[in-house]
Amino acid sequence: MGSRAAEQRQEARQLAARLTAEGVRNVALTWVDNAGIARVKTVPAERLAAAAERGVGMSPVFDVFTSDDAITASDHLGGPDGDLRLFPDLERVTTLAAQPGWAWAPADRYDQLGLPHPACQRQFARRMTERAAAAGLELRMGFETEWVVTRAPAGHPAATGADEPLDYPCTGPAYGMTRVVELSDYLRDVTEALSVQGIDVLQLHPEYAPGQFEVTTAPGDPVRAADDVVLVRETIRAVSVRHGLRASFAPSVVAGQVGNGCHLHLSLYRDGTSLHRTPDAPWGLAPDASAFLGGILGALPALLALGCPSPASYLRLQPSHWAGVYQCWGVENREAALRLITGAPDDPDGGHAEVKTFDAAANPYLAVGAVIAAGLHGIESATRLPEPQTGDPGVLGVRERARRGIVRLPATLTEAADRLEKSAPLYEAMGEVLHGAVLAVRRAEEAHFAESEDDAIAAATRWRW
Incomplete structure (x- = not known):
């Protein structure tokens, strides 16, 4: 020693x-x-x-x-x-x-x-990773990071009023090459900085909202994935400052517009073999992978209090916005809260799942640790995935959703925190001290914004993340 x-x-x-x-x-x-x-x-x-x-x-x-x-x-x-x-x-x-x-x-x-x-979130993520390893499972995780970039106001980078209009440095259409041309130097510097720091960028592209971009980085073990997303955000923030810009990772930058998500991707392996490519298994999922995803799906109402931790998160979680607001899963369905991605047929490591609801207000260590805990509980309780859903649940009538067993995920932080408070598996995994601290913060956030209008919530939280 x-x-x-x-x-x-x-x-x-x-x-x-x-x-x-x-x-x-x-x-x-x-x-x-x-x-x-x-x-x-x-x-x-x-x-x-x-x-x-x-x-x-x-x-x-x-x-x-x-x-x-x-x-x-x-x-x-x-x-x-x-x-x-x-x-x-x-x-x-x-x-x-x-x-x-x-x-x-x-x-x-x-x-x-x-x-x-006992409240160290990074060690919580490590404990859950080790718990999965003890069950013979290896997890690889990665995040998609979305952000909105604006010009910094004159005088001081942080000097902005709540009602000050945002000055977008690019005006091109959603997903348009125009945005890349307008900010080519900036985006080049983002990718170069990430590469120099050992972050493997898979892709970067313009997103839907004004001034919005997304970067996807390579997966790794869960703790490393959480570390990486912290480093990615702070690198983007630093590059933005050097270009006279500001980066917001907030769930809702402008109320009523599409917000920033931070989707979590995960894949499972046993003895180096992907559990997402099992021949003759339903949807290609080995039994443990199916039960693991079933555990995540069942725990999603409580997981929202960890992956969507701000009142601003619920401004983003709107039906028919590809945010995954209904408790269902689907194969390549971007409106499902849990999306199964099959991958290319000739890719032996292809195939993984995506939790679409999460955003960058989440502590990433809490997010990965809690998702692992929920998945392991699914295996322990032999959870079965229901039938996958196709199409947009938001366009179905209330009766049709009820017939299919599709329910709305919590629409407020209060609802999500209530579900977390009652979740025995997450309480056991997190421990009394961490679980209690998280709930105390959620209740305080609820109380602070209880009387606030949507615009005020978005303005107050816009530059916090």
Whole structure:
């Protein structure tokens, strides 16, 4: 044990020396709170080894911060007392291409005795990944990141009034090449920065809403996927600033328009073999894959409180907007909340599933951990997928949806939080402290926006993510 600790200290010193030699002066250590905000402590590069050995102090109260920086409380967390230690993951230290002199690392949180903090979302995601591995399952996950880019207001990048009209730097049509031409330098710099940082970009394209784009990155293990999406967002934000632009990842940038999603893609393997390409199995799904997806589908009402955690999320979740607002699944159906993607016939690794409801207000570590927990519960309880749905459930009458067993997912954060509160599988997986902290933040967000109109909710949350 002592030998391994000595090796880690030496590795940290060597890494710090390398960063300093490369001109890195500061390292940003990030965690994501229960409101989905990436919070940070920074250390000088030469102090990275000390941070890796002893951690960096922080208050447990961050677990009950809301998106507007107010502070609530749960049964276990809140108030000025206590201290935690942030430990950077040295394997993920990344020199930032769009922030000269800076590097980044995600951090895990421990108490002063070196025990895992029970509300650490990143460690929750790791625990669920390890639980899946113990069941013989390997998961690969990845996110699609959507954002809206506008010109920064004159004077100061953050100086904008709630009612100030947004100044879009591109005016081309949805999915149009015109937008790429108008912002070709910017988009080139986004992809170049991501590539330099080791992020494998699969595709980038204009999206539906004004000024909206989407980038898809390669899948990896669940914790890495959550790390990657944090790095992707902050890289896009940094490149935007350098171009005099602002990037919003908020679920609803303008009320009444199509919002930003952050769809979660996942695939399952056992012994290196895809469980999405089983010959003669219904929809090509091996029994465990079918039960895993059935578990996710059944838990979606509760999962919304984690993947769609803001009142602004529910401005985006509208029928017939490809957001997946009905609790159903379908094969290549973009209106289903859970979409099965078959992949090319000649691709042995093809085939995966997509959770379409989630957005970038979500803490990605909570999202991947909870989805794994729901899927494993589906296997444990031998859940069966119902028949897939075709077409848009939103155009069906109420009676036809009832006949098919299609129900609306929660239409408000209150409804979703109520379902999370009653979810025994997610409570067990998350633990009392994390589960309670998440619910406290959700209830505080509900109360804060209870009397707000849609436009006010969108304006208040537009630049929080």
